[in-house]
Amino acid sequence: MAFDEEIIAFKKYLKKLKSILELNAKFSLIENKLYDKKEIDDILCCIEASWPEDYKKYVMKFGAKKVSSTNYYNQMIMAIKNKFLFSTNVYSVNYSKALNSITSLMVSIEKDMQHINNIQSGMY
Numbered sequence: 001m002a003f004d005e006e007i008i009a010f011k012k013y014l015k016k017l018k019s020i021l022e023l024n025a026k027f028s029l030i031e032n033k034l035y036d037k038k039e040i041d042d043i044l045c046c047i048e049a050s051w052p053e054d055y056k057k058y059v060m061k062f063g064a065k066k067v068s069s070t071n072y073y074n075q076m077i078m079a080i081k082n083k084f085l086f087s088t089n090v091y092s093v094n095y096s097k098a099l100n101s102i103t104s105l106m107v108s109i110e111k112d113m114q115h116i117n118n119i120q121s122g123m124y
Contacts (some may be wrong), residue, residue, distance in 0.1 A: 006052035007113055011106050013047045018102050026090060032082075034090045040080060055109075058116045067112040069105060076101035 020043060025033040055069070064070035079097035084090045 006050075006054075007110060010047070010050045010052060010109060013043060013050050014102050014106055017043045017047065018099065021093065021095065021098055021102075025095075028095075029092070031094055031096065032092045033095045034084060035093055037089050037091050040091050040093075044077075044080070052109075052113055054116050054120065055113060058119075067115070068108045069112045072101050072105040072108050076105060 017040075020035070020039060021033070024039065025035060027034040055067070059067065059070065076098060079094040079101055080091060082092040082094070084092040
Protein backbone atom coordinates (compact mmCIF):
# COMPACT_ATOMS: atom_id res chain seq x y z
CA MET A 1 0.00 0.00 0.00
CA ALA A 2 1.32 3.44 -0.85
CA PHE A 3 2.35 5.98 1.77
CA ASP A 4 -0.73 8.21 1.34
CA GLU A 5 -3.15 5.29 1.14
CA GLU A 6 -1.95 3.95 4.49
CA ILE A 7 -2.48 7.31 6.18
CA ILE A 8 -5.92 7.66 4.59
CA ALA A 9 -6.94 4.19 5.80
CA PHE A 10 -5.66 4.89 9.31
CA LYS A 11 -7.42 8.25 9.49
CA LYS A 12 -10.63 6.69 8.13
CA TYR A 13 -10.84 4.48 11.21
CA LEU A 14 -10.04 7.39 13.50
CA LYS A 15 -12.87 9.37 11.90
CA LYS A 16 -15.18 6.40 12.39
CA LEU A 17 -14.23 6.27 16.09
CA LYS A 18 -14.82 10.01 16.40
CA SER A 19 -18.22 9.59 14.77
CA ILE A 20 -19.13 6.78 17.18
CA LEU A 21 -18.14 8.94 20.13
CA GLU A 22 -20.15 11.89 18.84
CA LEU A 23 -23.31 9.98 17.96
CA ASN A 24 -23.59 6.69 19.87
CA ALA A 25 -23.40 7.52 23.57
CA LYS A 26 -25.73 5.42 25.68
CA PHE A 27 -25.63 7.80 28.63
CA SER A 28 -23.80 10.97 29.70
CA LEU A 29 -22.30 11.56 33.14
CA ILE A 30 -20.72 15.02 33.51
CA GLU A 31 -17.41 14.63 31.59
CA ASN A 32 -17.88 10.96 30.79
CA LYS A 33 -20.15 9.20 28.36
CA LEU A 34 -21.01 5.52 28.24
CA TYR A 35 -20.54 3.50 25.05
CA ASP A 36 -21.08 -0.08 24.00
CA LYS A 37 -17.80 -1.89 24.72
CA LYS A 38 -18.05 -4.22 21.72
CA GLU A 39 -18.56 -1.36 19.26
CA ILE A 40 -15.57 0.56 20.66
CA ASP A 41 -13.37 -2.56 20.77
CA ASP A 42 -14.21 -3.38 17.14
CA ILE A 43 -13.12 0.02 15.84
CA LEU A 44 -10.02 0.09 18.08
CA CYS A 45 -9.02 -3.26 16.61
CA CYS A 46 -9.32 -1.79 13.12
CA ILE A 47 -7.22 1.21 14.14
CA GLU A 48 -4.49 -1.00 15.59
CA ALA A 49 -4.43 -3.12 12.43
CA SER A 50 -4.22 -0.09 10.13
CA TRP A 51 -1.04 1.51 11.52
CA PRO A 52 1.19 2.11 8.47
CA GLU A 53 3.83 -0.58 7.99
CA ASP A 54 6.71 1.91 7.74
CA TYR A 55 5.57 3.43 11.03
CA LYS A 56 5.58 0.05 12.78
CA LYS A 57 9.04 -0.75 11.42
CA TYR A 58 10.38 2.62 12.51
CA VAL A 59 8.99 2.23 16.04
CA MET A 60 10.43 -1.29 16.30
CA LYS A 61 13.85 0.00 15.23
CA PHE A 62 14.07 3.37 17.02
CA GLY A 63 11.40 3.19 19.72
CA ALA A 64 8.10 4.92 20.25
CA LYS A 65 9.59 8.00 21.90
CA LYS A 66 10.89 9.25 18.55
CA VAL A 67 7.33 9.83 17.25
CA SER A 68 4.47 11.76 18.82
CA SER A 69 1.67 9.62 17.39
CA THR A 70 2.28 6.87 19.90
CA ASN A 71 1.81 9.31 22.77
CA TYR A 72 -1.49 10.58 21.36
CA TYR A 73 -2.65 7.02 20.71
CA ASN A 74 -1.92 6.06 24.32
CA GLN A 75 -3.77 9.17 25.54
CA MET A 76 -6.72 8.19 23.37
CA ILE A 77 -6.79 4.64 24.77
CA MET A 78 -6.57 5.95 28.34
CA ALA A 79 -9.50 8.30 27.70
CA ILE A 80 -11.63 5.59 26.07
CA LYS A 81 -11.02 2.23 27.72
CA ASN A 82 -12.28 2.92 31.22
CA LYS A 83 -14.32 0.28 32.96
CA PHE A 84 -17.73 1.29 34.21
CA LEU A 85 -18.43 0.27 37.77
CA PHE A 86 -21.94 -1.08 37.17
CA SER A 87 -21.51 -2.92 33.86
CA THR A 88 -18.80 -4.77 31.99
CA ASN A 89 -20.55 -4.17 28.66
CA VAL A 90 -19.79 -0.45 28.45
CA TYR A 91 -16.81 1.88 28.56
CA SER A 92 -16.88 5.12 30.48
CA VAL A 93 -15.19 7.49 28.04
CA ASN A 94 -13.73 10.87 28.95
CA TYR A 95 -15.38 12.48 25.95
CA SER A 96 -13.37 15.70 25.58
CA LYS A 97 -9.99 14.04 26.16
CA ALA A 98 -10.85 11.29 23.69
CA LEU A 99 -11.87 13.72 20.94
CA ASN A 100 -8.81 15.91 21.53
CA SER A 101 -6.45 12.95 21.36
CA ILE A 102 -8.11 11.64 18.18
CA THR A 103 -7.70 15.04 16.52
CA SER A 104 -4.08 15.28 17.67
CA LEU A 105 -3.39 11.74 16.45
CA MET A 106 -4.79 12.58 13.00
CA VAL A 107 -2.39 15.51 12.71
CA SER A 108 0.64 13.80 14.24
CA ILE A 109 0.44 10.63 12.14
CA GLU A 110 0.86 12.69 8.98
CA LYS A 111 3.86 14.55 10.44
CA ASP A 112 5.42 11.37 11.77
CA MET A 113 4.95 9.52 8.48
CA GLN A 114 6.45 12.44 6.56
CA HIS A 115 9.43 12.37 8.92
CA ILE A 116 9.80 8.59 8.52
CA ASN A 117 9.46 8.89 4.75
CA ASN A 118 12.17 11.59 4.69
CA ILE A 119 14.53 9.41 6.73
CA GLN A 120 13.92 6.42 4.46
CA SER A 121 14.56 8.48 1.35
CA GLY A 122 17.84 9.77 2.81
CA MET A 123 16.81 13.38 3.35
CA TYR A 124 18.03 13.31 6.99
